[in-house]
Amino acid sequence: MTSSLEQARCLVYDVEHEYIARDQASVRAALTEHKRTAVAAGDQAQAKEIWCLETLLNAQEHYLSAFQAMRAQEFPAAWTSLVHAENALHFLRGHLPDDVGRSAFIAQQVENFQTLFPYRIFTSPELVIGYHTCSVCGAVVRLRTPCGHEPGEIYDGEMCHRKAHDVQLVGVALVRNPVMKTNVISTAEHPYDFPMVAKVITHLSGPFAPWHIEWNEMRLPHSLFAHIRTREPCPCNSRLEYGQCCLNRLGVRQEEGKVTIGAGIAVPPWSFYRSPLRHANDPV
Ligand SMILES: [Zn+2]
Ligand SMILES: [Zn+2]
Numbered sequence: 001m002t003s004s005l006e007q008a009r010c011l012v013y014d015v016e017h018e019y020i021a022r023d024q025a026s027v028r029a030a031l032t033e034h035k036r037t038a039v040a041a042g043d044q045a046q047a048k049e050i051w052c053l054e055t056l057l058n059a060q061e062h063y064l065s066a067f068q069a070m071r072a073q074e075f076p077a078a079w080t081s082l083v084h085a086e087n088a089l090h091f092l093r094g095h096l097p098d099d100v101g102r103s104a105f106i107a108q109q110v111e112n113f114q115t116l117f118p119y120r121i122f123t124s125p126e127l128v129i130g131y132h133t134c135s136v137c138g139a140v141v142r143l144r145t146p147c148g149h150e151p152g153e154i155y156d157g158e159m160c161h162r163k164a165h166d167v168q169l170v171g172v173a174l175v176r177n178p179v180m181k182t183n184v185i186s187t188a189e190h191p192y193d194f195p196m197v198a199k200v201i202t203h204l205s206g207p208f209a210p211w212h213i214e215w216n217e218m219r220l221p222h223s224l225f226a227h228i229r230t231r232e233p234c235p236c237n238s239r240l241e242y243g244q245c246c247l248n249r250l251g252v253r254q255e256e257g258k259v260t261i262g263a264g265i266a267v268p269p270w271s272f273y274r275s276p277l278r279h280a281n282d283p284v
Contacts, residue, residue, distance in 0.1 A: 005031045011055050015060045015099045016208045035157045047157030056101045059088035063106045067207040075194040083181045086110050112213050116196035122178035130166025197273045211261045219251030254256040
């Protein structure tokens with residue numbers, strides 16, 4: 001049964017109250033059907049609105065999957081879903097007003113959760129691309145020969161993007177700010193631990209329970225790092241040796257994250273510590 005566009009819109013916009021009951025597949029099918037009708041009628045505004053609803057639905061579903069995965073202690077899967085939610089929300093930017101369908105809330109929570117994960121270094125493929133084509137018209141696009149379609153704009157209810165052809169992988173770099181945050185490095189010998197995510201997730205009543213974390217830099221006493229030798233990398237993530245970095249300072253540079261759950265009351269007042277995401281000399 002195809003629901004009306006108005007019904008589908010309500011199910012996506014009021015995600016906070018509808019997400020348990022809503023049948024994602026039938027909402028998606030209804031949107032596909034309505035978009036086909038709008039495109040056939042040449043109604044670009046309607047087709048674009050439906051693309052927004054589809055993309056918002058994707059963001060919501062990825063966020064809800066991430067929440068479920070964190071509850072189930074499946075943290076690597078949760079990370080992937082958080083990144084997909086972030087990407088979907090990124091596509092929506094400029095096309096939707098703020099916080100429609102809790103988009104601003106979800107964006108904030110995705111960011112909050114990501115700060116609790118231990119991933120610091122990612123892989124980034126170094127590619128040589130032969131040429132690009134436009135996803136809308138298929139024309140070969142070069143700097144001096146634009147096709148008239150703007151990447152990121154919506155045409156016939158689809159977002160215009162550039163397709164890469166004759167792609168060669170020439171190397172892989174290790175980076176801190178990757179284009180693809182899903183490219184985490186993991187090895188069997190050094191599995192990641194997720195104590196911060198595990199702790200926060202058990203104290204949340206559901207995916208729309210508000211919580212907040214504030215990170216501030218501070219220095220922790222050297223006694224906590226007594227197991228690290230002076231020639232080993234400094235725990236502040238600076239890429240320098242401990243002996244040439246924080247060991248000469250008052251303490252080891254770390255970040256403290258203060259968690260609050262609910263309406264600004266820290267219950268209990270937790271603090272987490274992590275090595276800084278950026279070195280002081282990194283470009284911002
Ligand atoms: Zn084009
Ligand atoms: Zn240091």
